Amino acid sequence: MHLLILLHRWWGVVFCLLFAMWFASGIVMHFVPFPARDKAVTSTGRVEAVSEDAARDVAAGYARSHRLDASRVTAERVDYDQWTVSGDYDSDRPLFRVALNDTAGTVLYVSSTGGDIVLVTTRQIRTFNYFGSIAHWIYPAALRHHTKVWLALVWWLSLIGTIGVGLGVVIGIARLGTAIGKKTPAYQGLQLWHHTLGLVFAPFIFIWILSGFLSLSEDWPLRSFHTLDFAPLTSRPLLRSVVIVALCLCGLAFSLTGVVLAWRRVRTTAADTRGR
Secondary structure (H helix, E strand, O other), X not given: OHHHHHHHHHHHHHHHHHHHHHHHHHHHHHHOOOOXXXXXXXXXOOOOOOOHHHHHHHHHHHHHHOOOOOOOOEEEEEOOOXXXXXXXXXXXXXXXXXXXXXXXXXXXXXXXXXXXEEEEEOHHHHHHHHHOHHHHOOOOXXXXXXXXXXXXXXXXXXXXXXXXXXXXXXXXXXXXXXXXXXXXXXXXXXXXXXXXHHHHHHHHHHHHHHHHHHOOOOOOOOHHHHXXXXXXXXXXXXXXXXXXXXXXXXXXXXXHHHHHHHHHHHHHHHHHHHHO
């Protein structure tokens, strides 16, 4: 048991802050999802946009139809960027990134192979996604461009996170049993809060991290659990949002208590090391 406690403590130093980031960013990405190609495609009649001028014309037509200001349009050719790094855009590369430079910061991406607008983003969507999906998925373009490296990183982090939560559950239950036997609290102060939150929300935290780990496989049945996208929540979007936010806030509180405890542990260890 001593070894398990030691492993869990130092696991927490590394992973509690990551868990806090996952829970906080999960709330953001629930309300502002990552801009997806299949929901933003706008047909322009399949006119090949083989030049920046042609891409500007396509973007200007989109702006007129949506009553947007297109008087300051700029365009550049890109292979990929933060918003088009996934394989969904491989058939459209290279892309033309056309900025309308309007008050909303609208940016359109035009396929060089078909002349379609395959993605539209705004400054607000991009900003929220830096705190949402990009943080949650550990999704900087420079890393995500190397798909195998990115998948391996997320896979291992999720796996080690799942194991760490499992250790915490075992330790928490064991300490609870000891406390009941001795009729004394297992912990005091912040450790008591961390222990209580961990035991109460252990099933959610464990299954949520595990399902996130397994959701890297597109056809895995637990994938829908990670986003609570199943009946009866699917047919009740407001209830689903409330449940997601509530669970994420509780997970965030649990993680932040772990962050504080981990920071105290590092400081204590450093002080002991200097005192020797």
